[in-house]
Amino acid sequence: MEKKTSILVEALINGKTSAKRLQNLLGRNDLNTDDIVSIDDLVMDVTKSFVDGLSVLSSCDSTDPEPQEIFTPNGKETPPAVAKQRRGQYKRRTSMDSRVKVSDTPEDGYQWRKYGQKEILNSKFPRCYFRCTYKHDLGCMASKHVQQLEKNKFRITYFGRHTCHTTPHNRVVPHDNNGVVLDFEAFKNHGYTTNIPSTTKIRPSRKRKSLSNKVSSTNIDARLSPSLVSDDLTAMDDLYPYYGTPGSDNGSSSPSIISDGLLGMDIFENEVFLREFMGDDVHDGIILESFWGHN
């Protein structure tokens, strides 16, 4: 049966996909508890694909005759003509496990690949669909939908989580930029506070170089939301920049840019971002630190 074949194929493809993701995950040595859970799930998925596939095979092997190849009467294979464009089953849509944020920029530091765009009823702007750039290379299943609500206002819905463990792009190296202002007001305006558990503690650390060496602390405009303020602004001790920009800049040209801009903070996906405001332009820039961990 064609139906059974498609079920079998789907099962095998699921197994292959899960095995690929599992391979990627096992290739790492800095697994967190989330990854452990993922590994468990992936093993279950692979097992299930075998069970499903075997189930299909055993059910049709004795009953149904083998499906014959289709030939034209004169022996030539049926030409696809314009090709049937028939596609396999689409992957199951998962509206669960989604997170939403509204931002004034569709960028978030991750590398995405656009795979679609749709006009949405009662929406002024089209909705754009993205998946992680490393979906195929690393089996990362993260994706997002971006709906522009108005000028400089985007609603971003995230699905799945990044397992690619790549560092977000577009990073800039902050120099010793005295006089830079950190505008934590950006916090409140992005709706992040509602997503931050009140019990969340900023993990203090003395191992790392204080950021106040690089940014004049007297100029820090700390208008953080109350739950995040406190003396734990020493949590800045825990903030340090990653280096490296896969883009065009070589890191030496960035300092002047930084010192001219206004910096704001961003929190997303357990990471703290510094963002640079240059007039109307906002450049997502520096990942400072993973925020609250699971272990």
Added chain:
DNA sequence: TATATTTGACCCGG
């Protein structure tokens, strides 16, 4: 050459 975007067809649940 290789990778990213565009875009209409395809898929699927309601």
Added chain:
DNA sequence: CCGGGTCAAATATA
């Protein structure tokens, strides 16, 4: 059938 999500061939870009 419709609306929204996805696929993939054609196209663009470096």
